[in-house]
Amino acid sequence: MNIWTIGVNSFKRLMRSKILYVMAVFCLITIAYASLYGTLTAGQEGKLMKDVGLAGIAAFSILVAILVGSTVVAKEIESKTIQILLAKPVKKHEFLLGEFLAAALTILMMTAIMGVGFLIIVAIKGIATAALVNGVVLVFFEAILLASIAIFFSTFFSGMVASVFTFIIFVFGHLTYQLPFLVQRAGNVVVKFFGNLLYFALPNLQYFNIRGPVAHNLNVPGSMIFAVIVYGLLYSSIMILASALVFKSKDFA
Amino acid sequence: MAKINRKKLAILILVCLVILLVPCSLTIDKVRVAANLSERGALGFNNLMADVLWVETIQYMGEAKKITDEIATTIYQKIERITDLDPHFIMAYRLAGLTLSNKRPELSIRILSKGLENNPGASWEIPFYAGVISYFRLEDYRGAVRYLEAATTHPECPDFIKRFLARATTEVGSYKDALLLWEGIYEETESPTERGIAARHLIRLCSQIMEISTDRNLVAKAKAILRKISE
Amino acid sequence: MTSLAIKTENLTKVYRGGRGTKALDNLNLEVPVNQIYGFLGPNAAGKTTTIKLLLNLIAPTSGRAWVLGKEVSETDVRKDLGFLPENPYFYEDLSAEEFLDFFGKIFHIPRRDRVNKVEQLLTLVGLTEERKQILRRFSRGMLQRIGIAQALINDPKLIFLDEPITGLDPMGRKEIRNIISKVRAEGKTIFFCSHVLHDVELMCDHIGILCEGRLITTGKLDELLATKEVEISAEGLRGEALAKLEGRVKKLRKEENRIIFDVEEEALADEVVGLIKHYGGKRLSIVPKKESLEDFFLKAIGREEYKPDERREK
Ligand SMILES: Nc1ncnc2c1ncn2[C@@H]1O[C@H](COP(=O)(O)OP(=O)(O)O)[C@@H](O)[C@H]1O
Ligand SMILES: [Mg+2]
Numbered sequence: 001m002n003i004w005t006i007g008v009n010s011f012k013r014l015m016r017s018k019i020l021y022v023m024a025v026f027c028l029i030t031i032a033y034a035s036l037y038g039t040l041t042a043g044q045e046g047k048l049m050k051d052v053g054l055a056g057i058a059a060f061s062i063l064v065a066i067l068v069g070s071t072v073v074a075k076e077i078e079s080k081t082i083q084i085l086l087a088k089p090v091k092k093h094e095f096l097l098g099e100f101l102a103a104a105l106t107i108l109m110m111t112a113i114m115g116v117g118f119l120i121i122v123a124i125k126g127i128a129t130a131a132l133v134n135g136v137v138l139v140f141f142e143a144i145l146l147a148s149i150a151i152f153f154s155t156f157f158s159g160m161v162a163s164v165f166t167f168i169i170f171v172f173g174h175l176t177y178q179l180p181f182l183v184q185r186a187g188n189v190v191v192k193f194f195g196n197l198l199y200f201a202l203p204n205l206q207y208f209n210i211r212g213p214v215a216h217n218l219n220v221p222g223s224m225i226f227a228v229i230v231y232g233l234l235y236s237s238i239m240i241l242a243s244a245l246v247f248k249s250k251d252f253a
Numbered sequence: 254m255a256k257i258n259r260k261k262l263a264i265l266i267l268v269c270l271v272i273l274l275v276p277c278s279l280t281i282d283k284v285r286v287a288a289n290l291s292e293r294g295a296l297g298f299n300n301l302m303a304d305v306l307w308v309e310t311i312q313y314m315g316e317a318k319k320i321t322d323e324i325a326t327t328i329y330q331k332i333e334r335i336t337d338l339d340p341h342f343i344m345a346y347r348l349a350g351l352t353l354s355n356k357r358p359e360l361s362i363r364i365l366s367k368g369l370e371n372n373p374g375a376s377w378e379i380p381f382y383a384g385v386i387s388y389f390r391l392e393d394y395r396g397a398v399r400y401l402e403a404a405t406t407h408p409e410c411p412d413f414i415k416r417f418l419a420r421a422t423t424e425v426g427s428y429k430d431a432l433l434l435w436e437g438i439y440e441e442t443e444s445p446t447e448r449g450i451a452a453r454h455l456i457r458l459c460s461q462i463m464e465i466s467t468d469r470n471l472v473a474k475a476k477a478i479l480r481k482i483s484e
Numbered sequence: 485m486t487s488l489a490i491k492t493e494n495l496t497k498v499y500r501g502g503r504g505t506k507a508l509d510n511l512n513l514e515v516p517v518n519q520i521y522g523f524l525g526p527n528a529a530g531k532t533t534t535i536k537l538l539l540n541l542i543a544p545t546s547g548r549a550w551v552l553g554k555e556v557s558e559t560d561v562r563k564d565l566g567f568l569p570e571n572p573y574f575y576e577d578l579s580a581e582e583f584l585d586f587f588g589k590i591f592h593i594p595r596r597d598r599v600n601k602v603e604q605l606l607t608l609v610g611l612t613e614e615r616k617q618i619l620r621r622f623s624r625g626m627l628q629r630i631g632i633a634q635a636l637i638n639d640p641k642l643i644f645l646d647e648p649i650t651g652l653d654p655m656g657r658k659e660i661r662n663i664i665s666k667v668r669a670e671g672k673t674i675f676f677c678s679h680v681l682h683d684v685e686l687m688c689d690h691i692g693i694l695c696e697g698r699l700i701t702t703g704k705l706d707e708l709l710a711t712k713e714v715e716i717s718a719e720g721l722r723g724e725a726l727a728k729l730e731g732r733v734k735k736l737r738k739e740e741n742r743i744i745f746d747v748e749e750e751a752l753a754d755e756v757v758g759l760i761k762h763y764g765g766k767r768l769s770i771v772p773k774k775e776s777l778e779d780f781f782l783k784a785i786g787r788e789e790y791k792p793d794e795r796r797e798k
Contacts, residue, residue, distance in 0.1 A: 013575055
């Protein structure tokens with residue numbers, strides 16, 4: 001109840017911030033660009049449009065996730081509005097979940113608007129497929145995961161630092177797939193151990209990228225999409241729970 | 254007391270979730286391998302980068318008046334990069350295969366067989382082009398037959414290839430076959446660039462036929478094709 | 485304990501990270517209900533720290549605290565608390581109305597009651613005209629007022645006001661004082677922090693003086709400031725009489741043609757009045773003397789002059 005109230009309030013305030021409008025405009029430009037891009041080339045406008053559109057949706061969703069995730073909690077701490085809220089009968093985890101909800105709603109809205117706009121354009125071209133929706137859905141869950149990481153970082157650091165760290169995680173999260181290979185080649189047991197640890201500790205963000213296969217109309221098993229969503233939710237829950245534990249013993253001075 | 258327990262409970266749940274993450278991760282890894290979803294860095298924007306390079310390559314090819322050895326090599330390198338980023342980019346393999354077939358047929362075969370390896374059964378064009386190039390340019394008849402057979406396993410493979418395959422196993426290449434094949438490509442492809450390449454091949458082939466052939470039927474056919482192209 | 489709004493036992497706070505200074509040092513505080521309790525102290529005395537500890541916003545290094553008879557760590561106790569932070573900064577994208585409505589929802593006030601309550605509070609703090617205005621456009625005084633409204637949304641029994649008047653212009657100060665008096669009239673307990681003595685003197689029943697994290701004095705304002713001294717004024721006294729009287733009184737000063745005697749004890753007053761009569765003088769008035777809060781405060785913190793920002797050297 002409180003979670004919902006806090007979440008909706010923060011969501012409402014986020015919707016009033018100009019940055020999201022700017023984002024929306026950029027996104028429209030991207031989608032327009034995608035449809036333009038397609039007309040250039042030899043019999044490949046379908047693939048190009050899908051690639052550029054999906055990449056645009058992914059880029060903006062992730063940007064929004066990092067930006068919003070690293071500000072929802074941090075801004076309330078930095079501007080001390082959190083003190084007013086926590087001086088009321090609000091538990092710290094309720095606050096945290098509320099802010100996470102706000103971030104999730106914002107991401108959902110952005111991704112949904114971009115996704116629908118994209119699908120309409122693709123449908124007009126007559127190249128829409130159901131799999132494209134799957135591609136967008138996994139982008140959403142990747143963004144949610146990154147937002148939860150940003151929230152986790154903002155329980156220790158300022159919003160600025162949290163966003164930088166989240167971006168670093170984003171980069172490494174897309175590179176973890178190389179770890180098993182590197183671990184295999186490492187002779188040292190200690191290196192192997194830490195390599196494996198890193199592999200499971202860092203979020204494997206490549207899981208969420210089925211944009212290539214989707215743009216090529218390749219079959220992506222439903223079971224895998226389901227497993228990836230479970231993975232995303234699991235990882236996000238871990239981040240939020242860890243944030244709640246940090247919050248529990250945090251001073252709001 | 255109750256508070257401490259709540260905290261302990263939270264930590265316990267956290268640990269459980271972390272442990273659950275491992276089998277979840279391993280399951281996804283397995284499914285991904287089974288579904289042949291290969292990883293290609295670029296922070297998840299590999300396809301986009303492939304597209305950017307692709308547009309660049311198309312432009313490069315458009316600007317090149319004549320494909321020289323040097324240009325062919327550059328195109329090959331670009332296509333290699335593109336298909337590294339996006340291994341399912343069928344059109345890139347196809348176009349590279351056709352473009353390079355004249356000057357550097359061996360590179361053409363190399364890129365086409367990379368495409369075949371990365372996308373088994375995904376397209377009949379790739380093995381077909383490889384077959385044609387092996388047959389006419391490299392005169393590797395055994396290889397050609399192998400590629401053409403791969404092409405015919407595809408459900409959408411046009412009949413003319415099957416007919417060609419039947420003869421290719423017994424005869425050595427002729428103008429007639431070449432004409433038939435390039436006409437086939439010209440008719441079948443949906444890509445304007447490919448059609449252009451096929452048209453150029455056909456024009457050269459037809460003029461050669463008209464110059465040297467003594468087969469009246471063939472000359473007539475060549476003329477008909479030329480007329481069709483120039484429309 | 486129920487008659488106490490606030491109680492602390494050896495409440496101590498050392499901020500981590502800093503130079504390890506004790507922001508609050510074994511505070512033992514008892515604030516009765518239905519009072520305006522003025523919590524005084526120079527800057528950095530630890531007033532804000534105390535409020536934050538009482539609201540469970542920060543955890544004590546040691547010691548315990550109760551508000552309204554419950555341990556501060558219980559979430560439920562905050563149903564009956566109100567809080568106006570120091571230098572309030574609010575959700576600047578919300579309008580005054582939305583802002584109050586949001587906190588109404590936090591307290592699970594049903595919709596209709598919430599609308600009424602918001603209306604009533606906006607009237608109380610005089611912001612009915614600005615209800616649709618976004619908080620970013622609010623002046624400091626308006627923010628302070630909406631902050632008080634926010635602190636009252638749940639009809640709290642105990643309200644913490646951290647420097648509510650500091651930094652406002654005279655008009656603004658008066659407005660806030662009026663609001664506080666109205667709130668007080670509803671029978672709420674107000675814990676009022678300030679380093680401005682004048683405001684406290686005007687409004688508070690009880691005071692506590694905090695300095696460098698330690699509570700120096702606490703008690704009823706009247707009682708603390710009351711002295712045994714008596715002030716007698718008279719006229720028509722000659723030089724020799726004055727010389728005689730000077731030996732009996734604590735202090736003597738001339739004001740125009742009047743003479744004012746400060747007498748140390750009431751018992752001596754009768755004698756002094758007798759002597760005035762005896763020397764043919766006329767007694768004009770006799771009043772029990774009250775110390776000014778400033779004098780009292782300075783005495784309490786052991787300083788000559790009050791500069792709120794100064795910190796005593798060790
Ligand atoms: N978050 C904090 N971290 C470290 N020291 C702090 C913090 N907040 C306050 N202090 C220190 O604690 C002391 C008391 O501060 P405070 O309670 O704000 O005083 P007051 O409200 O009476 O002006 C000061 O010396 C201040 O510097
Ligand atoms: Mg203060």
